[in-house]
Amino acid sequence: MKVTPDNVSEFILRGLECEHIHVEGDGRHFDAVIVSQVFEGKSLLQQHKLVYQVLGDKMEKIHALSMKTLTPAQWAASA
Amino acid sequence: MNQNALDNIKQTVTSNPVVLYMKGTPQFPQCGFSGRAAQVLTACGVEKYVAVNVFSNQEVYDNLPFYADFPTFPQLYVGGELIGGSDIMLALYEQGELQKLIAKASTH
Numbered sequence: 001m002k003v004t005p006d007n008v009s010e011f012i013l014r015g016l017e018c019e020h021i022h023v024e025g026d027g028r029h030f031d032a033v034i035v036s037q038v039f040e041g042k043s044l045l046q047q048h049k050l051v052y053q054v055l056g057d058k059m060e061k062i063h064a065l066s067m068k069t070l071t072p073a074q075w076a077a078s079a
Numbered sequence: 080m081n082q083n084a085l086d087n088i089k090q091t092v093t094s095n096p097v098v099l100y101m102k103g104t105p106q107f108p109q110c111g112f113s114g115r116a117a118q119v120l121t122a123c124g125v126e127k128y129v130a131v132n133v134f135s136n137q138e139v140y141d142n143l144p145f146y147a148d149f150p151t152f153p154q155l156y157v158g159g160e161l162i163g164g165s166d167i168m169l170a171l172y173e174q175g176e177l178q179k180l181i182a183k184a185s186t187h
Contacts, residue, residue, distance in 0.1 A: 029111075044167045045149075052150050059150050064112060066166055 015054030035075040084142035092156040096184040097128035101153040116153040158184030
């Protein structure tokens, strides 16, 4: 079954509390903007690893995921 | 997971200042993210770096995700440390941080 952007959001939200999440994609390539308080004080690498950990074996169904991870403060500043 | 393969990866990333594991080659990338990663290194002014095509090295393809607990390609290593994939490379490049990390690793 083809993975939808909503599926990807749901997979992430199951394991990570997010202030905001937006995923776009065509079933093979996805772009995600993820805003979470949990990212506070973590490096970009740690933030991305966290998302990959939450996705776990779902990553096998998601061919390619591009992500932008932000803390709520960064999100507020960029809006 | 194969310990010998992990040791070989460690040897590669610790003996070269900049190593990019990618799908395809910088000249002929076989994935958009890998192509973008190579472009970011060019934009940083890195003239010489080690590019490893994971499609032509099955052992690396199978084991690299376990080396630094990062499941996707491309992966950039600077000074032996995983920096991240193409999203992180681009973000750090835009902040001017990637250039600094590479300059620091290249002088050692």
